[in-house]
Amino acid sequence: MSDITKQSLSELVENIKGKKLSSSEVTKAFVERSEKSKELNAYITEDYVNALNKAKKFDEKPNLDLKLPGIPMAVKDLFCTKDLRTTAGSKILNNFVPTYESTVTQNIWNEGAILIGKLNCDEFAMGSSNETSFFGNVQNPIDKNLVPGGSSGGSSSAVAAQLTPITIGTDTGGSIRQPASFTGTVGLKPTYGSCSRYGIVAFASSLDQAGPMAQNVKDCALLQEIISTYDEKDSTSIDFKRNVYSKELTKDIKGKKIGIPKEYRVDGMPKEIEDLWKKGIEYAKDCGAEIIDISLPHTNYALPTYYIVAPAEASSNLARYDGVKYGFRAEGENLIDMYEKTRSEGFGAEVQRRIMIGTYVLSSGYYDAYYLKAQKVRKLIKNDFDDAYKKVDAILTPSTPSSAFKIGEKTNDPVSMYLNDIFTVPVNLAGLPGISIPAGHDAKGYPLGLQIIGKAFDEQNILNIAYAMEEKIDFKNNITDWWIK
Amino acid sequence: MSIDLKTIKHISKLSRISVDEKKAEKLAGDLNSIFDFIEKLNELKTDNVEPLTSVAETTLKLRSDEVKSKNLRDQVIKNSPKENEDYFVVPKVIE
Numbered sequence: 001m002s003d004i005t006k007q008s009l010s011e012l013v014e015n016i017k018g019k020k021l022s023s024s025e026v027t028k029a030f031v032e033r034s035e036k037s038k039e040l041n042a043y044i045t046e047d048y049v050n051a052l053n054k055a056k057k058f059d060e061k062p063n064l065d066l067k068l069p070g071i072p073m074a075v076k077d078l079f080c081t082k083d084l085r086t087t088a089g090s091k092i093l094n095n096f097v098p099t100y101e102s103t104v105t106q107n108i109w110n111e112g113a114i115l116i117g118k119l120n121c122d123e124f125a126m127g128s129s130n131e132t133s134f135f136g137n138v139q140n141p142i143d144k145n146l147v148p149g150g151s152s153g154g155s156s157s158a159v160a161a162q163l164t165p166i167t168i169g170t171d172t173g174g175s176i177r178q179p180a181s182f183t184g185t186v187g188l189k190p191t192y193g194s195c196s197r198y199g200i201v202a203f204a205s206s207l208d209q210a211g212p213m214a215q216n217v218k219d220c221a222l223l224q225e226i227i228s229t230y231d232e233k234d235s236t237s238i239d240f241k242r243n244v245y246s247k248e249l250t251k252d253i254k255g256k257k258i259g260i261p262k263e264y265r266v267d268g269m270p271k272e273i274e275d276l277w278k279k280g281i282e283y284a285k286d287c288g289a290e291i292i293d294i295s296l297p298h299t300n301y302a303l304p305t306y307y308i309v310a311p312a313e314a315s316s317n318l319a320r321y322d323g324v325k326y327g328f329r330a331e332g333e334n335l336i337d338m339y340e341k342t343r344s345e346g347f348g349a350e351v352q353r354r355i356m357i358g359t360y361v362l363s364s365g366y367y368d369a370y371y372l373k374a375q376k377v378r379k380l381i382k383n384d385f386d387d388a389y390k391k392v393d394a395i396l397t398p399s400t401p402s403s404a405f406k407i408g409e410k411t412n413d414p415v416s417m418y419l420n421d422i423f424t425v426p427v428n429l430a431g432l433p434g435i436s437i438p439a440g441h442d443a444k445g446y447p448l449g450l451q452i453i454g455k456a457f458d459e460q461n462i463l464n465i466a467y468a469m470e471e472k473i474d475f476k477n478n479i480t481d482w483w484i485k
Numbered sequence: 486m487s488i489d490l491k492t493i494k495h496i497s498k499l500s501r502i503s504v505d506e507k508k509a510e511k512l513a514g515d516l517n518s519i520f521d522f523i524e525k526l527n528e529l530k531t532d533n534v535e536p537l538t539s540v541a542e543t544t545l546k547l548r549s550d551e552v553k554s555k556n557l558r559d560q561v562i563k564n565s566p567k568e569n570e571d572y573f574v575v576p577k578v579i580e
Contacts, residue, residue, distance in 0.1 A: 099560035193541045206539060232548060236541050304523045315500065322501070324573050326564035335576050340503035352502055353515055356493075359500045360516070373526055375536030380529070382537055414515055415522050431540025456540075 004029035005162040009071065009219035012165055016062075016069050023062070023070025027055035027114060030072045034116065034163040039483040040139045042158040043117045044077045045085050051116040058114065066112030067226055074164040076155045077118035078125055079105045079210070080199040084115065088201040089123040089133040089151075092321050092328045092346030102199025103231045104168060104210045111226050119167065120154030123348045124318065125175055125203045127151050128420040129410065132350040137407050140183055141479050142446055146404045149179030149420075155213050156183040160477060166214045166223055170200060172207045173306055174400075174424025177436035180213055181399035181449025184438040184477035186220045186466070187213045189424075191456045192431035193238030196231035204313035205236075207306075207428045217437065217467040221245040224459060243460040251468040254288035258452075258465070259392035263299035264423060266401060272442045273398045280396055280439055280450040280469070287468040292392050296384040301377050302426040303418060308361050308374035309429070314351075315358025321346065353414065382430040389455050394462055397423050399436040399449035423451060433459045437466045438475040445478055488516045 004026055007015070015021040031048045051072055058070040080086045080098035087093045101109075109115070122132040130138040130153025138153040140146040141161035148157040152169030156179030159167050169176040171189035180187025188211045195210040202208065212223035225245040231237040260281060265274070281291055323329035323342030330345045332338030347355070361370035388395065401422055410417045427434040432453055439450040450469075454462035493513050497504040504512065558571060567574040 096564055099557075099563055193543075232546070235545055236539070238541055238543055239546070298529075301526060301529060304525045307519060307523055308526075319501075323566060324575055325561075327566065329566035332576060335578050336501070337503075338576050339501045343501055344503040347502070352500075353512065353519075355500050355502065356496050356512060357516060357519060360488075360492075360496050363496070363499060370523070372536055373531060375538060376531035376534040377526055377529060379534050379537035380531070382540065413518075415518055418519075418522075429540075 005033045008215050009165040012071060017064045023055040023058040027051055027072040030164060031116060036484050037161055037163055040157050040161055041136050042119055042138055042154045042163055044087055044120050044135045045118040047084055047115055047117050051114050054114045068111040068113040071113045072116045073113045074117045074119050074158055074167055075105055076121050076152050076169045078121055078170050078201045081105055089121045091134040094328055096327055103196035104227045107227050107229055119158050122151035123351050125151035125170055125172055126350050126354055128178060128417050131411055132348055134348060140404050144482060145407045147407055149182035151175040152179050156180055156185055159185045159213050166219050168210055169213050170208055170210050172203050173428050174421040176211045176213060177399050177424050177434055177451060178420055180436045182404035184447030185213055185215060186217055186437050188220050188224055188435045190228060190459055191433045193236055194228045196234040196237050198231055198233040202317040204310040207310060217470050221249050221463045240457050245460055245463055248460055249467055250464050253465050253468045256289045257292050257392040258284050258289045259292050259294035259388055259395040261294050261296040261395060263296050264397045269401055276440045276448050277398050283469045283472040284396060286472050294388045294392060296388060298380045298384050299426060302381055302429055303422055305374045305377045306425045308370050311354040311358035312362050312371050315355045318355055378429050381426055385430045394465055395453040397451045399451040403442045403446035403448055427453050432456055433462055435462050435466050437470055439473050488513055
């Protein structure tokens with residue numbers, strides 16, 4: 001079957017369960033396509049030989065009751081995988097081989113999936129274009145020299161290019177939803193506390209969440225129900241009643257109240273984005289939803305708040321990289337010199353910049369003016385959402401203020417790069433779930449996404465709205481395989 | 486506000502990241518443009534606002550005080566860049 005990699009996750013699962021395809025056939029197809037797609041640079045570490053062996057083993061004694069029976073899957077290289085190098089896109093972890101497995105990936109393997117490799121990402125997930133990775137740029141399969149978004153850029157590229165049927169990313173300020181939007185794929189950032197952070201390389205612990213990235217909403221719902229579990233190894237994991245998201249998925253969203261926040265109409269937003277949003281509103285109405293204008297008055301303060309909170313937490317989390325316990329070490333004349341050289345040579349420019357910002361805002365004399373202030377504004381941003389959710393069930397916005405941009409276009413101006421996350425960051429600050437679905441194309445033919453934001457723990461509702469709208473939108477990704485010679 | 490080279494040197498020391506003159510100048514430029522952007526927060530009055538420290542509105546769960554993983558020494562030391570039997574090795578600290 002030459003078209004194996006064109007099948008959705010749900011189709012592959014069905015075909016394996018119906019014994020029309022074996023795990024070996026499916027795994028081989030994705031491995032072969034991945035091998036032909038090196039130019040995308042989506043992988044940091046490949047594990048093809050092991051994957052094919054595991055598939056063979058699976059086929060010898062297939063357990064077809066599992067939810068992902070013998071399904072090959074590549075994952076973002078921010079998840080620790082036992083005995084397979086995990087770099088977080090950084091030189092400082094270039095040789096790090098975890099001796100333990102992240103809870104989220106363990107949940108996936110427990111359902112029968114097979115790891116085929118680790119996907120490229122911005123260094124320590126700090127970036128919006130995958131250009132800060134020590135392992136180089138990732139190409140967006142949509143067009144040559146186009147960024148795939150970030151930080152989960154290898155993940156979005158790999159799903160859109162069908163190198164893996166589905167994947168997982170992490171989202172601290174938009175790192176799942178923005179790359180999904182840039183590549184015409186679906187990406188869900190769950191509620192904070194839904195997916196365990198155990199074994200995920202930490203960036204900003206009060207914001208980080210893992211989530212699924214998929215070709216369609218149904219696949220996304222299936223993976224979410226697998227990865228979201230209560231985990232006592234993560235003290236912020238929340239023990240709430242989780243839905244069986246794929247089973248409970250419905251297109252019936254009649255009477256759902258969907259809010260349109262006027263503050264998301266930002267200055268200088270391209271008309272294409274405005275038009276996409278209007279179209280989205282029409283689609284939602286067609287599905288029977290009721291549209292309600294709402295206000296999230298502190299939206300404009302979300303990015304400045306984020307650029308205090310996230311670097312502050314990062315500077316603290318990344319203090320562990322000292323060249324002593326694991327990872328890269330540069331030799332120095334004494335202990336302090338060794339620390340300083342290790343961190344200077346081991347971290348890239350963006351990571352150093354954020355550590356410096358974080359250290360500064362937490363330093364003596366500045367803590368109240370910056371960090372405490374940001375925590376207070378974060379409260380105001382969360383209050384905005386709490387107020388809005390007294391009137392509506394979900395909120396509809398664009399995912400990003402533009403379509404994908406060219407590699408190198410924004411690397412010299414950190415602030416213009418940060419502006420990419422203007423619609424996604426407030427969701428992380430408030431700890432809410434948000435999903436990006438592909439909803440149209442711009443004049444260049446590049447995909448554009450719409451974001452649906454839910455109440456905390458209400459993933460089922462936003463998945464349902466996304467599922468209903470997906471059918472109306474009927475989006476088709478226009479990928480020509482230009483990178484395959 | 487303006488972050489000068491002296492401040493950059495101070496932060497680099499606190500961050501344990503060595504910076505030379507050229508890198509310090511680049512960082513000063515970047516940080517100044519980022520902090521100009523952050524200054525926007527001062528438009529807001531927040532005197533009576535409670536800071537949000539965690540979005541997860543739950544109290545920490547208690548667990549029984551049991552050892553669940555043991556004999557991890559080899560695993561802990563496995564990735565160290567330099568080791569000597571059971572220890573991490575660092576440059577000499579005490580003269």
